[in-house]
Structures are given as C-alpha cells and as structure tokens.
Amino acid sequence: MVRWLVLTTWHPLFIKSFGLPSVKPKPGGVESLDIHEGHYGVxxxxxxxxxxxRPNVASSHPLEQSEKMYTKNxxxxxxxxxxxxxxLHAPLRLTMELRxxxxxxxLPFLPSSNFMRDVLSGRDEEIGFEDFLNTAEFREQMGQPHAVLEKQLGIL
Structure with a gap:
C-alpha cells in the first residue's frame, strides 16, 4: 500500500490540477518565423x-493574441x-478520433472541407466568416500540383 502511494505521487497525471486552465492571454510575440527557401536561398x-x-511580426492590440487563441482555449x-x-479516457478518445x-x-494540392473534424468538434453547427470568405477553392495561391506532390513525397 505504501509503495503504491510513493509511485503515484510523482506521476505527472496526479500532479495536474483538476481545475480549469487559465485563458488569460500570455504576452508574447512571434512563436516562429518560417520562410521556406529553395535550393538557391530564394x-x-x-x-x-x-x-x-507582417502578420507574424507583432500584434497591434492586446486582445488580438486572445482572439487568435480563442478556439484553442x-x-x-x-x-x-x-x-x-x-x-481521462474521454479526451484521449476524442483526440484520437480527431487525429x-x-x-x-x-492529394496534398486538393482542398479539404474537413467536415469529419468539424462534426467531432461541434463546429458543423456554427457559421463563421471563414465558412464563406476565402474558402480553399477560391484562393489565388494554387501551387503546381506536381511540385506540391513531389515535395510531400520527398522527391523535390
């Protein structure tokens, strides 16, 4: 009995609080700035x-970071x-289904509606700006299908 208590006291599962996480925005700027370069540095x-x-450099208002992190929070x-x-099984099972x-x-160059993910997260019942503004099929940044596929396969 004593051995069981000693083993479980340091385990991270038991250290975590059962309270709700803080949604207070953390001050900070850029997490990472990635510029994908080709073979010649261009x-x-x-x-x-x-x-x-520009969107990755700095936020212009204190609430901007909070609004960006709303869905994650x-x-x-x-x-x-x-x-x-x-x-513990319920969030693990839901995370497994979402993954x-x-x-x-x-194919990586075809747009996906992600309908199954939206149903699992309850997002299918909401209508937001991202549902009708700048949808994937109307974007102007369409890459070359062969180049995108070669990049995913590691040929390029």
Whole structure:
C-alpha cells in the first residue's frame, strides 16, 4: 500500500490540477518565423505560395493574441471539463478520433472541407466568416500540383 502511494505521487497525471486552465492571454510575440527557401536561398513561391511576414511580426492590440487563441482555449477548456466529468479516457478518445479525421488520404494540392473534424468538434453547427470568405477553392495561391506532390513525397 505504501509503495503504491510513493509511485503515484510523482506521476505527472496526479500532479495536474483538476481545475480549469487559465485563458488569460500570455504576452508574447512571434512563436516562429518560417520562410521556406529553395535550393538557391530564394523563397520557393511556386511550391509554398506567396506569404507575408507582417502578420507574424507583432500584434497591434492586446486582445488580438486572445482572439487568435480563442478556439484553442475553448478546445482546451472543453477537454479539461470532459476529463473532470467523464475521466481521462474521454479526451484521449476524442483526440484520437480527431487525429484520425485529420489524416484523410487526399492529394496534398486538393482542398479539404474537413467536415469529419468539424462534426467531432461541434463546429458543423456554427457559421463563421471563414465558412464563406476565402474558402480553399477560391484562393489565388494554387501551387503546381506536381511540385506540391513531389515535395510531400520527398522527391523535390
């Protein structure tokens, strides 16, 4: 009995609090600034598309970071409440199903609606700006299908 208590006290599963996580925005700027370069040190526009570094540099308002992290915070809060109510298996099972839904086998240059992921996360019942503005099929940054496929396969 004593041995069991000693083994479980240091385990990270037991150290975590069952309280809700903080949604207070953390001050900070850029997490990472990635510029994909080709063989000659020039950005490969045909494979990765046009990109702007301005949105990655700094936020203009204190609430901007909070708004960017809204869905992530909402999902974290949902998983924590699910763990507290139903046990550890529920968020693990839901995360496993979400990862399986994201690995749907499509060619990398074809747009995906991610409908299965939206159903699992409850997002299919909401209508937001991203549903009708700048959808994948109307974007101007279409890469060359052969170059994108070669990049995914590691040939390029």
């Amino acid at each position: 950005p490969d526009v045909m494979t990765y598309g046009l990109s702007s570094s 909402k999902e974290l809060m949902h998983m924590t409440m699910l763990r507290n109510l139903q046990g 399986a839904a994201e690995k749907v086998g499509r």
